Amino acid sequence: xxxxxxxxxxxxxxxxxxxxxxxxxxxxxxxxxxxxxxxxxxxxxxxxxxxxxxxxxxxxxxxxxxxxxxxxxxxxxxxxxxxxxxxxxxxxxxxxxxxxxxxxxxxxxxxxxxxxxxxxxxxxxxxxxxxxxxxxxxxxxxxxxxxxxxxxxxxxxxxxxxxxxxxxxxxxxxxxxxxxxxxxxxxxxxxxx
Numbered sequence: 179x180x181x182x183x184x185x186x187x188x189x190x191x192x193x194x195x196x197x198x199x200x201x202x203x204x205x206x207x208x209x210x211x212x213x214x215x216x217x218x219x220x221x222x223x224x225x226x227x228x229x230x231x232x233x234x235x236x237x238x239x240x241x242x243x244x245x246x247x248x249x250x251x252x253x254x255x256x257x258x259x260x261x262x263x264x265x266x267x268x269x270x271x272x273x274x275x276x277x278x279x280x281x282x283x284x285x286x287x288x289x290x291x292x293x294x295x296x297x298x299x300x301x302x303x304x305x306x307x308x309x310x311x312x313x314x315x316x317x318x319x320x321x322x323x324x325x326x327x328x329x330x331x332x333x334x335x336x337x338x339x340x341x342x343x344x345x346x347x348x349x350x351x352x353x354x355x356x357x358x359x360x361x362x363x364x365x366x367x368x369x370x371x
Contacts, residue, residue, distance in 0.1 A: 191343040191352055192336055195293050198353035202360035209367055212305060219313050220268040222261075226320060228366045229298070230258045231273035236291065236359070239279040246285035247292040247338060249331070254299075257320040264316055276362045283355065286348035289339055290355025294363070296335045299328040 207213060212225040237251040261267070280287070306321035324331075343352045 189346070189349055191289075191339050191349050192293075194349045194353055195290060195339075195356050199294070199356050199360050202357065202364060206360065206364055206367060207301070212309075217309060217312075219266070219316060220270065222309070222313060222316070222318070223268045224270040226258050226262055227270050227273055228363075229320070230255065230262075231275040232363050232366055233258075233295065235275055235277040236279065236295065236362075240288060240292065242281075243285070243288065246288040246342075247335070249292060249296065249335065251295060254320065254323075257323070261317070261319050267316070273366055275366055284348075284351050286343045286351035287355035287358075289343050290352035290357075291359040292335070293339065293352065293356045294359035296328075296332060299323055300332060303328050 210225065211217060211221040214221065233251060234255060237255065240247065240251070279291075283291075302321040302323060306318055306323075309321065310318055339352075343349055
């Protein structure tokens with residue numbers, strides 16, 4: 179049943195985001211060294227540096243707004259730093275990401291960006307299951323996330339997304355933001371290889 183303030187015929191924003199970003203998601207997943215069957219600790223170090231370069235400016239940009247998604251990414255950045263500081267962590271080159279995120283971006287556009295950030299933790303949980311034994315004793319803190327895993331936070335994100343991104347224009351805006359976030363990450367991935 180539709181809510182009274184929901185646009186007639188509006189699509190599910192989550193499904194629209196998945197559809198809009200499917201090719202980018204596939205391109206990213208298929209090219210990440212950390213996703214290779216023989217992924218090493220050096221691949222993990224490069225992955226962390228790529229994510230830090232991507233997530234730090236996004237987090238600094240998102241916290242400047244008084245509306246839109248309200249998910250704290252600082253703990254994830256702290257997990258990245260803790261993993262990179264582990265003894266024996268290989269040194270890999272630092273990276274720089276896009277820092278010119280639009281200051282006038284709508285809340286829906288920012289929900290789309292956050293969709294990519296939050297979704298990355300779901301992929302991290304899959305990688306953790308596959309790599310924890312092979313890369314031990316490294317704790318892979320970032321991939322593991324919290325003790326509860328990414329599920330509770332993802333459910334909260336989906337609820338917020340569906341409450342705040344409802345109209346066709348908002349959904350289109352969210353899809354544009356998600357595509358921009360993926361494009362920024364894809365640009366970094368090219369430098370990771």
